[in-house]
Amino acid sequence: MICRHRVAAIVLRQFYLIRGSIARTLPLVVWVAVDIILWGFITKYLNAVTSPGFNFVPVLLGAVLFWDFFTRVMHGVTTAFLEDVWSRNFLNLFATPLTISEYLTGLVLTSIVTSSIGLIVMLVLATAVFGLSFFAFGLILVPFLLVLFLFGIALGITAAGIVLRFGPASEWFIWPIPALLSPFAAVFYPLATLPNWMQYVSYTLPPSSSSPASSSPASTATPSAPAC
Amino acid sequence: MGYYVVEQPKGPQAPAATVLSVVDLHKSYHDTVAVDGVSFHVGRNEIVGLLGPNGAGKTTIINMLLGVLEPTAGTIRIEGMDIAAQRCRTLERTNFAAVYAPLPGNLTVYQNLRIFSLIYAVDDFSRRIDEVLRQFDLERLRNTRCGVLSSGEQTRAGLAKAMLNQPHLLLLDEPTASLDPASARDIRDRIREFAAREDTGILWTSHNMVEVEKVCDRVLFLSHGKILLEGNPKTLPGEHGKQTLEDLFIAVAREPLTLGGNET
Numbered sequence: 001m002i003c004r005h006r007v008a009a010i011v012l013r014q015f016y017l018i019r020g021s022i023a024r025t026l027p028l029v030v031w032v033a034v035d036i037i038l039w040g041f042i043t044k045y046l047n048a049v050t051s052p053g054f055n056f057v058p059v060l061l062g063a064v065l066f067w068d069f070f071t072r073v074m075h076g077v078t079t080a081f082l083e084d085v086w087s088r089n090f091l092n093l094f095a096t097p098l099t100i101s102e103y104l105t106g107l108v109l110t111s112i113v114t115s116s117i118g119l120i121v122m123l124v125l126a127t128a129v130f131g132l133s134f135f136a137f138g139l140i141l142v143p144f145l146l147v148l149f150l151f152g153i154a155l156g157i158t159a160a161g162i163v164l165r166f167g168p169a170s171e172w173f174i175w176p177i178p179a180l181l182s183p184f185a186a187v188f189y190p191l192a193t194l195p196n197w198m199q200y201v202s203y204t205l206p207p208s209s210s211s212p213a214s215s216s217p218a219s220t221a222t223p224s225a226p227a228c
Numbered sequence: 229m230g231y232y233v234v235e236q237p238k239g240p241q242a243p244a245a246t247v248l249s250v251v252d253l254h255k256s257y258h259d260t261v262a263v264d265g266v267s268f269h270v271g272r273n274e275i276v277g278l279l280g281p282n283g284a285g286k287t288t289i290i291n292m293l294l295g296v297l298e299p300t301a302g303t304i305r306i307e308g309m310d311i312a313a314q315r316c317r318t319l320e321r322t323n324f325a326a327v328y329a330p331l332p333g334n335l336t337v338y339q340n341l342r343i344f345s346l347i348y349a350v351d352d353f354s355r356r357i358d359e360v361l362r363q364f365d366l367e368r369l370r371n372t373r374c375g376v377l378s379s380g381e382q383t384r385a386g387l388a389k390a391m392l393n394q395p396h397l398l399l400l401d402e403p404t405a406s407l408d409p410a411s412a413r414d415i416r417d418r419i420r421e422f423a424a425r426e427d428t429g430i431l432w433t434s435h436n437m438v439e440v441e442k443v444c445d446r447v448l449f450l451s452h453g454k455i456l457l458e459g460n461p462k463t464l465p466g467e468h469g470k471q472t473l474e475d476l477f478i479a480v481a482r483e484p485l486t487l488g489g490n491e492t
Contacts, residue, residue, distance in 0.1 A: 003316075009346035013332075016339045087332035092389075095294035095324055096347045097316040 002105055006098050010106020011113075014080050018114070032068050032118040033125055039064040040130035057132050063188040065122045065132070070148040070207065071178040072118040076111025077156025078174055085168050107160075108153055115152070144207075151206045181205060245272045247397050247429035248293070253302035255288050255453075262288045264453035266302075270397065270429040275420070277440045277461060278433045280450035281481035286433045287326075289450075290399050293431070294324055306397055320348065325390035326401035330382045333375020337366055337385050340374060341392060348393035360388040363418060379406035387415065391422055398423070398430045404439060412436075416443050437474040447473075449480045456480055 018024045043056040050056070084090055093103065126132035134141070159174035166173070182188070184201045186208040191199055202208040248270040255263040263285045270276045278286050291297035293304055295315050304311045306318040331340040338357065345353035361367050364384040369377060374385055383406055390398060403419070404412035420443065423430050434440050440447060441461045449457040457464065457480065461473055470476040 003349070005346050005349050009343045012346065013335070013339075013343050016335050016343075021334075083334075084332075087334055088329075089332045091291075091294075091296060091326075091329040092331065092344075093347075094296050095319070095322075095329075096344070097319045098347055099316065 002099070002102050003097075006096075006102045007106045007109065009098075010080075010103055011109050014083065014106075014110040017083055028072075028114055028117050029121045032072065032122045035064055035068050036061070036122050036125045037129070040126065043130065057130055058136060060188065061126055061130055061132050062134075062137065065119075065126055065134075066144070066148060066207075067178070067182060067185070067187050068122060069115060069119050069145070070152045072115040073111055073149050073152025074156045074159065074178060075175075076114040077107045077153060078159045078171075079114075080107045080110045081156075081160040082163070082171060085163060085171075104157060107156070111153065111156065115149075147206045184208065246270070247272050247307055248431065249303075249305040249308075250289075250293070251303045251305075253289065253292065253304065254300045255285070255292060255297065256300045262453055263292070263299075266450070266453070266455055268448055268455060268458070270431055272396070272427045272429050273423060274446065275423055275430040275432055275444045277444035277447035278431055278450060279435075279437075279440060279447055279477060279480075281477075284450040285453040286450060287401060288453075290324065290326070290401055290431070290433070293397075293399055294322070295319055321393065321396040322399070323348075323390040323393055323395040323397075324399040324401070325383075325386040325403050326399075327383065327386075327403075327405045328401070329386070331374045331385050331389060333373060336371050336373050337361070337377075337388070338370045340385070341389060344389050344392055350393055356392060360391055363391070363422075364388045380408065380411050383407055384415070387419070394426050394428075396426075396428055398428050400430060400432045402434055403432070404434070404436065412439065419443070437472065437477055441473050449477070451480055 018028070039061050040057075043060045046056045046060070047054075084093065123134055127134065137144075155177060159177065162174055163170050184194070184198060185205055186194065186202050191202055191208055194202060246269045250269065251267050253263055253266045254261070266285070266289060268276070278289065280286055288297065292299050293306075293311070295311050295318070299312075306322055309318045311318045331337070335343070338361075341357045341360065342353065345357060350356050358367075361370055364387055366381070366384055366388055369381060369385075374382060377385060383403065387403060390400070398419075400419070404415055407415060416439065419430065422428060432440070432444060444461050447457075447459065447461045447464065448455050457468070457476075459467065465471060465473050465476045468476055468479075470479060
């Protein structure tokens with residue numbers, strides 16, 4: 001049974017940490033904002049130099065937004081976990097009635113809050129500055145965001161397991177995981193773009209099976225067709 | 229000179245007022261035996277010293293009592309409940325303080341206590357936090373990050389956390405190791421007061437034999453994972469032909485095999 005007050009304790013600890021430190025607050029919004037601005041201008045440039053009719057904003061900027069959301073979800077779990085590694089707090093925490101399920105639930109709730117902040121910042125920037133119509137993706141958006149969220153949580157917990165198994169130095173293995181997966185995830189381009197062996201890898205990754213890029217008209221790789 | 233080996237209780241024969249009962253506890257790491265068939269109990273309102281040289285198995289035992297290390301064999305009962313079967317319930321009224329487990333330095337004393345009051349479901353947490361802050365003279369440090377406290381202040385903050393849930397079993401691993409003699413005496417008095425007031429059983433490890441003699445009602449000498457001697461710290465040295473508890477400690481540390489092999 002999960003006790004709410006113990007889960008609340010884990011969330012409160014993360015809240016105190018984030019609230020009390022600009023070094024923790026800024027990364028929640030700065031990196032995603034930088035990514036959206038950078039890729040927003042790249043899409044504008046691509047729209048200007050390619051044949052009219054194909055809009056790169058939903059395809060490329062939308063993909064960046066989705067992938068950043070996934071990355072933030074994963075890092076939300078991992079960073080909250082690493083806070084306890086860095087402050088050597090596990091003995092204090094687990095010598096109490098706190099269970100692993102309650103601890104993980106606390107980390108996931110923290111990640112929901114922190115990744116939602118990043119998602120809102122990205123949506124505001126992408127919509128207001130670059131004219132991305134998020135809702136143009138339609139209903140496929142809901143399961144896709146859910147798949148990305150669950151995949152991010154699962155990878156975050158796996159990353160915590162790697163650190164527990166191999167020690168604190170192994171955190172350097174886990175930061176690049178989203179970057180390592182991104183060529184296979186078929187979020188930035190349709191699955192058909194990949195060579196066969198990469199497609200087999202892609203099929204094992206949840207985001208590739210529900211990606212708007214792989215199921216959108218753009219999956220036919222015809223630049224003249226609008227992605228959404 | 230002959231010593232006796234403590235007869236290890238093999239069954240649930242501890243007194244009724246027992247808060248902690250350990251029976252035939254073992255912990256091995258592959259071929260290395262860290263704890264080898266240890267049995268003992270701690271009564272309510274009793275302070276028991278767990279003594280032994282470095283590597284004797286004291287911290288391993290404490291980690292098993294806290295449920296963070298799984299025993300290879302044996303049972304641990306806290307207030308009659310098996311920690312393996314009822315971990316949450318047993319740990320709700322248990323707490324600990326150790327120099328190697330300070331409170332996270334990136335939160336203030338109050339924030340840390342608030343978090344642990346939630347974990348332990350402390351009723352009227354605000355009043356209880358004020359009480360422990362006052363008891364350990366931490367009121368002026370309430371909003372100071374634990375990381376910038378002196379080692380003595382960190383020890384007091386750790387003890388405040390340890391007493392937050394008014395535990396029935398308190399495990400203290402060298403609680404006065406980083407304190408000056410005046411502060412150490414002060415802390416000892418407060419812990420004794422707490423044990424008497426709250427009817428708490430305390431398991432206390434220390435390498436300061438003078439302190440152990442002053443504080444503990446009973447001591448257990450541990451060497452190579454086994455309890456070799458048990459008794460009253462004031463009378464035990466004389467019973468074994470030693471002047472002081474420190475002399476006895478050194479004998480236990482240097483000649484554990486002799487001690488284990490000469491029953492009287």
